[in-house]
Amino acid sequence: MIESARIAVVVPAFNEARWIAETVATMPSFVDHVIVVDDASSDTTSAIARATASERVEVIRHADNRGVGAAIITGYRRSRALGTDVVAVMAGDGQMDPVDLPSVLRPILAGEADYVKGNRLLHPGVYRTMPPQRLAGTAALAWLTRHAAGLPSLGDSQCGYTAISRAAIDALDLGAIWPRYGYPNDLLGALARERLRVREVMVRPVYRGEASGLRARHLITIGYLIGRVAYRRLVAPQRPAVVD
Ligand SMILES: Nc1nc2c(ncn2[C@@H]2O[C@H](COP(=O)(O)OP(=O)(O)O)[C@@H](O)[C@H]2O)c(=O)[nH]1
Numbered sequence: 001m002i003e004s005a006r007i008a009v010v011v012p013a014f015n016e017a018r019w020i021a022e023t024v025a026t027m028p029s030f031v032d033h034v035i036v037v038d039d040a041s042s043d044t045t046s047a048i049a050r051a052t053a054s055e056r057v058e059v060i061r062h063a064d065n066r067g068v069g070a071a072i073i074t075g076y077r078r079s080r081a082l083g084t085d086v087v088a089v090m091a092g093d094g095q096m097d098p099v100d101l102p103s104v105l106r107p108i109l110a111g112e113a114d115y116v117k118g119n120r121l122l123h124p125g126v127y128r129t130m131p132p133q134r135l136a137g138t139a140a141l142a143w144l145t146r147h148a149a150g151l152p153s154l155g156d157s158q159c160g161y162t163a164i165s166r167a168a169i170d171a172l173d174l175g176a177i178w179p180r181y182g183y184p185n186d187l188l189g190a191l192a193r194e195r196l197r198v199r200e201v202m203v204r205p206v207y208r209g210e211a212s213g214l215r216a217r218h219l220i221t222i223g224y225l226i227g228r229v230a231y232r233r234l235v236a237p238q239r240p241a242v243v244d
Pocket residue numbers: 011012013014015016039065066067068069071090091092093095160211212213214
């Protein structure tokens with residue numbers, strides 16, 4: 001709870017037995033609900049997460065692997081049922097520093113944004129920590145997504161450290177969001193179409209040798225999704241701007 005707002009953190013996890021205990025154990029105390037979504041892992045992710053479970057932690061397991069985007073949507077639906085006000089996403093591989101969570105939540109708590117995204121490229125240590133290929137790919141995808149979605153200040157479209165307001169969850173068609181890699185680009189397009197306010201805050205990039213599931217072939221899908229975002233923005237009837 002922060003300033004009487006109830007906070008949930010969704011933790012998508014697929015074969016994260018190595019990192020999931022630490023991710024759950026280091027959740028700040030102001031988090032009211034930790035929702036681990038085990039995306040049909042073949043390792044002991046669920047058992048480890050359950051063993052760490054306290055009153056505020058719950059584990060939902062997908063019977064089949066559905067993808068990181070689908071895991072996050074499952075978490076959003078659960079947090080809506082729990083009646084939380086703000087929902088953050090922190091990956092199950094411990095790549096989000098819990099120290100950054102207050103600043104990720106703050107723009108929503110202050111009523112200044114509907115969706116907050118971490119931006120790792122703003123961090124002074126990024127050139128030392130983020131592998132160069134990742135850095136280049138991240139910058140390129142952000143450039144494309146910024147123009148496709150019409151979000152001029154977007155700098156790190158691929159960062160998974162995010163927060164969303166309950167109102168934004170209600171406004172989105174959750175079932176229509178792309179379920180796998182590429183979901184952040186698709187989601188940003190959907191947020192922009194709904195005229196929801198997207199804000200970025202600096203977060204620390206964390207790389208400690210965790211394996212990424214992202215492969216070159218996923219870039220084709222992500223490219224397609226960015227193209228679809230641009231197409232939908234250009235052909236969709238313009239809605240009147242929200243006065244806020
Ligand atoms: N690779 C992969 N990750 C998934 C899936 N479902 C949920 N996740 C979780 O999504 C998060 C991000 O995935 P990751 O491969 O680390 O992406 P990256 O950090 O952007 O390279 C991790 O916490 C995964 O455990 C899935 O189907 N595949």
